[in-house]
Amino acid sequence: MSKQDPIAQLQVEIAQLQSAFEDLNKHCSETNSHGAIFRCASCIPQQFSHCANKPTNPQQPNFVPDFNVPLIADGGGNQDCEILKKLGPLAGLIGTWVSTRYGGFNVMPIPQDNAPNGFILKNMSYYEVMTFSAIQGKVANRAGNYEQDAYTIFYSQRVFFADGPQKDELIHAENGSWLHQVIAPQGQGTLNKKPWVPDTPDPLPVQAPDLTIVKQVSVPHGNSILAIGGHDCFRGAPSIPVANALPTAGGASFKVPYGPDIPENPNVNPNIVLQVALDSLYQQSIGVIDTTVLDVDTQADGNIANTPFMQTHSNVPRFKTTMWLERLSNGQNMLQYSQDITLDFSLINGKDPSKRSRYMFPHITANTLFKVQ
Template identity: 40%
Template sequence: MTIHPANTAPDLSTPLISEPPQMSPGVPTADLGPLAHLIGTWTNQNLAGTDKGGPGAPYSYNVMPLPQVDPSTPDGFILKNFSYYEELTFSAIHGSAANRGGVGTQTAFTAFYEQRVYFAEGPNKDALVHAENGSLLFLKDGTQQLGPYGNGDLPGICDKTVHNSMPPTQDYDIVKQVSVPHGNSILALGNYVSGATGVPSIPQASVIPQGYSGLPPEYTTQNPVTNPQPQYTANPNQVLTDALAARAPTNYLELELSSTNGTGAVTNIGFEQQHANVESYGCTYWLESFDGTENYTQLQYSQNILMKLPIGGRLLLFPHVTANTLTKVPGS
C-alpha cells in the first residue's frame, strides 16, 4: 500500500483567464446582455456574516455514479460523492462573431470561461477533480452588412446593409459551449429571465437512476469515502437552499440551458459511448444581488448530466448532479 502525502491547496487569488487590455475596440459589455454580469472571477467564500461557504465548508455537493464490475459491487456501480470548491473565471472577448445568412445576421457576443474544481473533503482533499473550459454566447439578431465591411466592395468600413435585409429570429438567445477533457463536447441552448425579486425557488434535483423506483441503498447509506453526506445525495440542490437561508438575496437573474433545447447536442469519444455515455446536459444559473440593484455578487448553479451506464447487461441513465454557491472576487 502506498501512502501519499497531503495535497497542496490551490492558490485561488489569480484569475484563470484574462483578456488583454484594448481600448478600441473595447469589450462590448453593452451587447453581452445578461452575460455581462458574469465577467470576473468567482470562488467559494464564506457568506457575509457567516463562517460557511468557503473551501472548508462550501455550500456545494456532487453526486457522481461510476460503473464498476466487481464481485464487491453486485449492482454494477459505485458512488464518488463529495463536497467541493472551485474557481470560475469569465472573460469577455474584444469583438463579436457574426453568422451571416444572406439577408440577415445573427451575432454572437461571447464570454470565455475556465473552471477548476477541487475536493473539499475525503481522502483526496484539495486535489483537482474536474476542469473544463468553453464559452457562453448571447445571440442578437440584426440586418446583414453590405460586403465584408459594410461598404460593399469599396474601401473603408461603413454601415450599409444588403437590399431587403431582415433580421433572423430564434427560440433561444443564450448558448453554452462546453469542452470537457473526458472526451465530451456539449452544446446547450436556453433563455434568461431578468428582474426577478426576492429569493429564487430552487427545484429539487432528482438523482434516481433509470430502472429504480427509488434511491438505491448506495445513495442512502452514509459512507465517508463513497457517500459522505447522504442528506445531500438525495437532493444536491438542498445546498443551494441552505445558502439562501443563511443569506437571502433581494433580487436575481436566471439563466437556463439544456442540450435538449432546439439543436443542442452532446458528443462523446468511443470509450465514453460504451461506458459512460453523456446523453444530455442541463444547467441553471442564478445571479443574485443583495442590495436591490444589478450588483450581482453571488452565483449559484445546478447542473445535471445524464449518463448512460452499462448495468447488468442494460444501459441505464444515471443523473450526475453538481450544485454550488460562489461569491464574486471583489474587483474582478
C-alpha cells in the same frame, strides 16, 4: 457538511484570495499600453525568462496582427460599455468567482463491475474557482441578407475535493464559452460596400427568446457539449427546485446507496446546498435584490459528442444547467448553479461481464460562488 458558518468562512477565503491576487499583480506583472500582462522572470520557468517583459514583436511594433493586443478584453471586458451592452444577461458573469470549501455537492455514480448492481457512488463536497472573460468584439454568422451575432464570454472552471484522502486535489476542470445571440443587419460598417450592400429584411427576423443563450463546453473526459436556452430577470431571490439524483431504472436496490428519499438528503437532492446558502444569508439579514437566470439544455436544439470509449461505457445523452446570478443587499454578487448530466452506463448484468444492460443515472452538481475580482 461543515458546521462552520459559510459566510464567515467565505470572508476569510475571499481575503486570502484577494491578498494573493494583489501580491501577484504587485510583484509579478507589468502591463503594456494595451493592457496585456507581461510576467516577470521570477514568476515563470527559467527557460522562458528571455521572453519576460518583452513585446512579441519589438522590431515591428505596427505588425498586423499585433499579438500584443489580448484576445480577452482589458479587465475581462468590463471596461467596454459596448461589449457589456451586447453581452446582455451574460455581462454580470465577468470576473473571478470562488465558493466556500463545503459550498458544493456532487452526486457521482460510477460503473464498478464487482459492486452490487454494477455501480458505486462517489458523492462529495467540493469547492471551485470559475473565471469569465469577454472577448473583444462579436462573432458574426451571416445568412445572406442579415446575420446572427454572438457576443461571447470565455470561461474556465477548476473543481477541488473539499476533504477526505484527496483533499484539495483537482477533481475536474473544463473550459468553454457562453454566447448571447442577437439578430442584426448583415455586414455592418465597412463591409457594406457597393455593389454588395445586403438588401436587409424589413423588419429583421426576431431572435427566438428561448434560443438566445448558448453554452459550449469542452470536458477532458471526451465530451463536447452544445446547450441552448434562454434567460430571465426578476426582483428578489430564486426559488430553488428540488433535484432528483436517483437512477431512473433498476428498481429499489439501485436507490439504496443514496439513502432516504427526502429533500434534505444531498445524495438525492444536491440542490439543498443552494437553499442552505440562501438561508444562511437570510439569517444574517442579507437579502437578494434581483436575480438573472440562465437556463440551457442540449435537448433545446443542442447536441453532445462523446468519444467512442465514453459511448460504450458512460455515454452522455443529455446536459442541462441553470445558473442564478444574484445581486445581494450587502453589495456582493452571488452565483448559484445546478447542473444535471445524464449518464448512460453499460452495467454488468449478473456475474457474467459479457452480459450488460444500459441504465440512466443523473450526475448532478450544485454550488454557490461569490465574486472576488
